[in-house]
Amino acid sequence: MRRGKASVLLRVACLLACLSMALAGAAPTLQPQQEARAHHLAQSLRCPVCQNQTVAESNAPLAQDLREQIQAQVAAGRSDEEVRAFMVSRYGDFVLYEPRATAQTWLLWLGPFMLLGGGALVLGARVRRAARAELSADAGRSGEEVA
Template sequence: MRMLPRLLLAATLAFAGLAAAQAIDPLPFKDHAQEVRFQKLTAQLRCLVCQNENLADSNADLARDLRHEVFGLMQSGKSDDEIKQYLVDRYSDFVLYDPPVQGNTLLLWFGPLLILLAGAATVAVTVRRRNRGTTPAAVDSKLLDGASNDRGDDW
């Protein structure tokens, strides 16, 4: 009986390996370097069907077709950028996992920085205001000691 969990684990792992192997087509790469390049490139491209997966991992039919397309372009000597452009021409910037920095993506790229700066400014202003108000506030609280607890968090 003790063997059973181990057997189950082994079987699960074996099947997991099988599933992972199926996601990768046996493409006739020239050498290992090309295979690495292919894996790296397809990992940067989005599958249009299951949009949270990249081309390398997706089992969707279209993803397989596009992998073959990328492979074919690679064989014909196209560079990574040319292959990306080829797909962008057909499927828009959406196929790129990393959106390019351009007019309509500025907010996407730098929005978080803006929010961070706004937060930092708020903190700076608050801290400065509190420091300025320390002495009177301390006096106040001593005067009102026990009378009022609801000083709260003063922004």
């Protein structure tokens, strides 16, 4: 008899442990305004695995974890910037769909145009130099013919 009660108690304890673990991992329930904020944040972050999808769009397991993390942080009262800063600290600037304006990002955006402008300046200088050389050669030839 004792053995049967112990077995039932052990099964109930295991069931309660599994239930508490499942509830601990569940995403917090959010109010509609918080849910909208969490969704907006998930749309502004890139899935580190999928690369071309937002966290909100991706079906990857990591994206699901990130959505739950975002919801937990919104439920905890963190601001949008605090949530983004947390994600950047974990995954780097790559996770942001709209990268921050830093010297490195400005160089990435403006670098090709600066190289193109520099190439145009070099090309223009060479064309002018060649034109001057041709004019001076023409002037030398016309002077020789007269003399």
